[in-house]
Amino acid sequence: MNSDDSLPPPIRDPLPEPAAPKAPAGYEHLLAQFAHDYLRDRRSERRWKLFFRLLWLALIVFAAWAFWAQSHHIASPSTPHTALVEVHGEIDADTEASAELMLSALKSAFEDPGAQAIVLRINSPGGSPVQAGIVYDEIRRLKAKHGKKVYAVVEEMCASGAYYIAAAADEIYVDKASIVGSIGVLMDGFGFTGLMDKLGVERRLLTAGENKGMLDPFTPLQPKQRAYAQQMLDQIHQQFIATVREGRGKRLKETPEMFSGLFWNGEQAVALGLADHFGNLDFVAREVVKAEDVIDYTPRENVAERLAKRFGAAIGEGAVKALRSLAPLR
Numbered sequence: 001m002n003s004d005d006s007l008p009p010p011i012r013d014p015l016p017e018p019a020a021p022k023a024p025a026g027y028e029h030l031l032a033q034f035a036h037d038y039l040r041d042r043r044s045e046r047r048w049k050l051f052f053r054l055l056w057l058a059l060i061v062f063a064a065w066a067f068w069a070q071s072h073h074i075a076s077p078s079t080p081h082t083a084l085v086e087v088h089g090e091i092d093a094d095t096e097a098s099a100e101l102m103l104s105a106l107k108s109a110f111e112d113p114g115a116q117a118i119v120l121r122i123n124s125p126g127g128s129p130v131q132a133g134i135v136y137d138e139i140r141r142l143k144a145k146h147g148k149k150v151y152a153v154v155e156e157m158c159a160s161g162a163y164y165i166a167a168a169a170d171e172i173y174v175d176k177a178s179i180v181g182s183i184g185v186l187m188d189g190f191g192f193t194g195l196m197d198k199l200g201v202e203r204r205l206l207t208a209g210e211n212k213g214m215l216d217p218f219t220p221l222q223p224k225q226r227a228y229a230q231q232m233l234d235q236i237h238q239q240f241i242a243t244v245r246e247g248r249g250k251r252l253k254e255t256p257e258m259f260s261g262l263f264w265n266g267e268q269a270v271a272l273g274l275a276d277h278f279g280n281l282d283f284v285a286r287e288v289v290k291a292e293d294v295i296d297y298t299p300r301e302n303v304a305e306r307l308a309k310r311f312g313a314a315i316g317e318g319a320v321k322a323l324r325s326l327a328p329l330r
Contacts, residue, residue, distance in 0.1 A: 085297050099138075116291040119284055119285065119289070120166065124161070136243060149171075151172075158174070159181060163180065167246070180268075180269035181274060182261055251273040
């Protein structure tokens with residue numbers, strides 16, 4: 001038996017545990033700073049969300065108030081006054097001088113028992129014959145219904161469709177230098193066919209109906225189509241002339257140029273019977289209507305409406321989102 005077999009195995013020290021990696025110097029400070037900045041950004045984000053939600057809510061409340069105030073801006077019954085309705089700028093469906101806005105103002109003015117008469121203060125180059133015709137017809141209807149006088153006061157210009165409206169007034173007042181008239185109708189556009197030929201550009205227009213592409217600027221105007229358009233313009237012109245004759249009656253001193261589209265200054269207009277007298281709004285209110293207090297019935301575009309036009313559908317979309325998100329923040 002070998003003596004070495006009776007000896008116990010040698011005792012060895014256990015291997016040391018691997019040391020945990022040490023954090024780089026300042027690591028704890030960076031982590032704390034990151035957490036602090038993150039929480040700060042989250043709080044700032046929440047505050048901004050709350051701010052914009054409250055802003056949208058305030059805008060909605062303001063728009064509702066402005067709409068209410070505009071529709072109730074005149075108390076009725078009111079004291080005796082001259083009712084003013086402005087006809088300013090281009091007469092068209094999407095302008096401040098649209099038939100929709102003017103009819104609303106005219107109706108309010110005629111229905112107010114305090115309004116002694118209505119004054120149309122006009123400064124317009126004209127516009128749509130349809131819009132002007134609607135206003136003309138409504139003025140005559142309201143005059144017959146309420147028995148109130150209507151006076152037109154021209155400032156800088158009363159031309160074309162604006163004069164169409166003025167013809168409905170009982171009397172027309174002008175300044176000596178006002179521009180009055182332009183009793184005519186036009187249809188304008190451009191033709192690019194010669195330029196296209198020079199550039200070698202071909203117009204490929206497909207239509208169902210031989211006149212469907214009529215007045216297309218890239219297609220030559222056919223004599224038959226030109227004659228048709230001219231006939232239509234002549235017919236509208238005759239409607240305009242009939243309206244002026246109906247409104248002005250025997251006061252007109254017709255000349256061959258009167259309905260040619262020419263315009264005149266105020267002094268000439270009075271001589272031709274296109275206008276009656278010289279005077280401004282204050283003069284008419286004080287000396288003719290005998291009610292110096294003037295109340296403006298013209299609808300005014302408020303701040304909310306201007307914002308809506310500028311930003312379009314984004315305003316409505318943002319408002320809806322704001323209303324949906326008015327729940328408490330988490």
